[in-house]
Every structure is written in C-alpha cells, then in structure tokens.
Amino acid sequence: MTNDELKKAAYDLGFARAYILPPPDFKPLESRERIVWNTDDFPMARASLLLVRAYTPFAEDERIPAYYVNSNLSYHASVALAKKLEAEGLFCLRCELPIKQLAVKYGIGVQVKSSLVAIPPFGTRMAFQSMLLGEPFTPEEYPKVCDSLCASCKKCEQACPAHAISEKGLDVTKCMRYYMDGADYPEWVYGIQKTHMGCEICQAVCPRNAAVGFAEPSEELVRAFDINALAEGNTKPARLLVGKNFTGRGKLQKEALKFLERDGAPKEGE
Numbered sequence: 397m398t399n400d401e402l403k404k405a406a407y408d409l410g411f412a413r414a415y416i417l418p419p420p421d422f423k424p425l426e427s428r429e430r431i432v433w434n435t436d437d438f439p440m441a442r443a444s445l446l447l448v449r450a451y452t453p454f455a456e457d458e459r460i461p462a463y464y465v466n467s468n469l470s471y472h473a474s475v476a477l478a479k480k481l482e483a484e485g486l487f488c489l490r491c492e493l494p495i496k497q498l499a500v501k502y503g504i505g506v507q508v509k510s511s512l513v514a515i516p517p518f519g520t521r522m523a524f525q526s527m528l529l530g531e532p533f534t535p536e537e538y539p540k541v542c543d544s545l546c547a548s549c550k551k552c553e554q555a556c557p558a559h560a561i562s563e564k565g566l567d568v569t570k571c572m573r574y575y576m577d578g579a580d581y582p583e584w585v586y587g588i589q590k591t592h593m594g595c596e597i598c599q600a601v602c603p604r605n606a607a608v609g610f611a612e613p614s615e616e617l618v619r620a621f622d623i624n625a626l627a628e629g630n631t632k633p634a635r636l637l638v639g640k641n642f643t644g645r646g647k648l649q650k651e652a653l654k655f656l657e658r659d660g661a662p663k664e665g666e
Contacts, residue, residue: 417498440487443533444528446499449466449470460592486531504540508602509552509562551602552601573594592621626652627652
C-alpha cells in the first residue's frame, strides 16, 4: 500500500484529511500516560498519521454536541482503517499522539488562543484520530499554514463565560471542559454549561469558523437527546451516538437534570 492508497482509504471512511508526518520525537507539554510522545518503544514506526474528520456544528442554542457525535464516528472509522492495514500485514498502532504539537511543528495548522488547532478550511471544527505507521509509509511535507488572526482578535476572550482565555492563551484550570471528564462537575460548570459533555462557545465566535456555518441535528439525534427522556435515565440512544466511554456513570442524566433545574422544561415545539 502506498501513501496515496492509504489516504484514499481514509477518505473513503469519511475523513477529510490524512496527514502523514514524522513520528513524534519531542518532549510533551503535559503528562498523560496514554499518549505516545516518542517512538523509542516502537522502532518499527516510520510515520505518524493524523486523521481529520471535519464537521458542521449545530446552532449555538442547541444542546446536542455536534463534536462528540463526529468524534465517535471518527473513532469507529479509525478502527476500520487500522483493521484494513493489519489485514494487509502492515504495522499500525492506534494511539493518542501529540496532535497539536505535530500540527504546529510541521505547519499543517496553528494553535489558537483557546488551545485548539485550526486547519484551513475547517477552522477548529474537526475531530482527530491518530496512529503510528510502519513501512512502507513515509512522511510527507505540506505547505505551511500562516495565520496571525489571534494577535488582533479578542472574540473568544470576550465570549468565554469562565474567563479562561486571555491574550496569553488558555488557562485550563478555568476552562469548564477541564472539569467535565467525570460524571460530576462543580456547580459553577453546571451553571454556565450550554451543551452536553463539553463547550463550544469559543469556537462559535472564532472568525476561522465563520465559513463552516451551522447544521440541523437529525431527527434521530433530536429523539436521542430529548431532555425529558435523558432526565428520566433513558440515555442509551444518546450514548450510542456520542460514545459510551464519554458518558458513563449517569453523566447525561445528571446534565439533563441540571439543565431542567436551571432553565426549566422546553416549551412545546422547541
């Protein structure tokens, strides 16, 4: 299989981009055990594969998380791609690579104030998957992205309800998403949370995402994320769509109950 054949296989599975970069060879900016930061333990690795699934977000007042729906789809697509490579006897390892650092180092994207990575023409509206590749794949070079928009823009700073973004970038200890990996959040997070499982406020106001637009959730999604059904504990349909690993221990039900407590039940037709 050639590089081009690999990329075509990725596109056929719904990915918008497949970047074949050198393996990571630098120290981490943060410590997370499940991330592969260098390839000392994988001498057969010849390249990093960064897979990009672009998505169109839902309207700002929609509680359904477009990102997590697409992240779940990207996960299953990456599993299918890995199985295809393994069936051909090729080395690949699905793992969490330092995507932000790789993207910035090799110029395929820029890290913005909110700490997310922006890649034209998708802005920051992407779900990433990554893996290590062995022979016969070889790293490629890509045109470098030049973007200095953050230097003159303060929209995400002004929009963040937690005041987690400044000219210096993101203070993760103030970002509500930092506290949302578990099933229970601090009360101040529930107080300003707008979407299930995460926050997309900074992305909604970023000029890089203006051309991406907004989409309407499918009827299946609307039914799965019915606020009253979630509050009653009927979370299985939603969990299947966004990924069970992200929604354990009653996470969606607790969010729904807090939304109802804070905002009341939606009016008929909403």
